[in-house]
């Protein structure tokens with residue numbers, strides 16, 4: 001059951017306390033409470049997702065990214081690589097976490113990505129082959145809401161219809177634009193081959209977008225893992241408006257640190273949720289390292305400077321922060337079949353909303369993006385410029401010219417270009433001993449020249465894509481003309497316009513047991529602490545060459561299994 005007030009809870013002593021009812025947290029709590037003998041308390045700082053229309057209607061996705069109560073409203077520190085600009089770093093403050101406000105793209109990444117996880121942790125359980133069953137446990141492949149013929153748009157063999165979180169092809173495509181896109185893959189088969197399914201472990205090429213949408217509505221970890229068939233379990237208690245300040249009741253047994261509970265604030269008062277078995281941090285790539293540091297787990301020198309007593313010197317906490325820089329390009333087009341024809345026209349907007357209210361169909365049932373593409377730079381392109389390949393392997397893309405179709409203005413199309421495997425790293429740290437102060441988020445964007453080079457080559461590839469003959473009568477003009485810029489000018493364009501893809505990971509990264517770096521071991525246990533695990537996107541050792549929710553779900557499914565087995 002979901003509770004709004006701590007006084008409604010039957011008590012504060014549980015077998016497990018999960019911090020954060022977000023994307024990963026809700027998977028963990030669902031799977032743990034499959035065992036009726038386990039009691040689970042979930043502490044979520046944010047608000048309820050019930051009835052939040054901007055979260056339910058896929059077309060309204062960007063409304064949630066404005067400063068509002070559903071957001072922690074973070075920005076990064078000024079980024080030298082972005083000529084001193086800071087960029088937004090949205091994090092959801094609502095049940096379901098970022099799965100309740102993200103852009104719903106469902107992309108797993110490459111098999112190489114996860115095989116690299118297995119290699120750096122020394123645990124084959126994180127390899128693609130061993131994680132695929134966990135992707136399947138999460139995914140409930142669902143027909144698109146318009147029931148269109150999906151043959152030739154995905155490969156059923158790499159999907160599961162038995163999971164919990166709905167994934168579907170778009171229920172509203174833009175036929176003219178889509179025809180052009182697919183024709184362009186035929187005209188440029190070498191660089192832009194068609195890929196039937198980007199979620200097979202081999203994502204290279206261009207294919208139809210898959211999204212976490214079911215029946216024309218967003219499927220989040222809150223609507224799926226806490227759906228009606230689960231939320232009434234007697235052993236599952238989810239408390240909203242409960243912001244965790246730190247781990248509590250520290251003790252040492254056999255030289256190992258452990259915590260008996262979690263301190264949280266609600267309605268101006270502090271409480272402690274007690275965990276007899278384990279505490280699981282699922283507060284995300286910003287929240288989790290912050291809670292660790294405020295609990296005295298982190299770099300000793302930094303904690304001492306803030307007069308926070310160090311209980312465990314673990315310098316990797318908050319380091320290795322990785323997000324993907326992204327730039328947008330747009331073109332005005334010779335077509336009225338563009339999103340702005342709805343978003344800028346109140347009559348058509350009202351019609352589309354009425355259709356969605358009637359049947360959850362029509363343009364509001366989808367996000368407006370039709371396709372995604374995943375490309376590699378040639379090894380010799382990197383080598384001749386003195387760079388080393390940062391991708392996880394030969395089937396992994398370096399760049400995503402994704403999000404084809406979203407409009408920046410009137411009768412126009414846009415492409416978002418993402419540098420998928422940045423070499424630059426940043427950090428999430430604290431500069432106050434007050435746990436309710438915002439953490440310091442530094443995404444370290446474009447500090448490494450290879451990241452700027454990759455962005456520049458990506459832009460050139462996208463410009464070439466729109467030179468395919470099929471676009472001749474469709475594209476009118478670029479919104480910002482970067483065609484004839486020198487490389488130096490293009491680099492400045494990137495530094496002046498890049499923002500984040502919002503795929504922050506790695507701030508509590510896994511490493512091999514015994515490694516002298518990293519925050520959790522390959523069983524997701526915090527190194528040097530007993531009965532404390534981290535299960536969220538912060539444990540990724542590298543950002544996958546994709547968006548991050550599918551990987552987060554798979555990690556959470558396996559993480560929950562590890563916990564269940566430990567306490568079986």
Ligand SMILES: Cc1cc2nc3c(=O)[nH]c(=O)nc-3n(C[C@H](O)[C@H](O)[C@H](O)COP(=O)(O)OP(=O)(O)OC[C@H]3O[C@@H](n4cnc5c(N)ncnc54)[C@H](O)[C@@H]3O)c2cc1C
Pocket residue numbers: 019020021022023024025043044045046065089090091092093094095096097098099101102103104105106107242243244245282283284285287288291501502503504536537538547548549550552
């Ligand atoms: C705007 C945006 C768009 C995105 N689009 C996509 C996309 O299209 N496709 C994709 O694959 N990925 C996307 N992502 C990334 C993806 O959604 C995230 O990587 C993933 O959801 C992270 O899951 P998580 O469980 O680690 O954290 P979250 O889902 O953020 O969960 C953390 C939860 O912990 C809570 N919390 C934090 N601190 C505390 C505290 N102290 N006390 C109590 N509770 C706390 C938060 O409120 C939150 O509910 C997007 C992300 C953003 C922000």
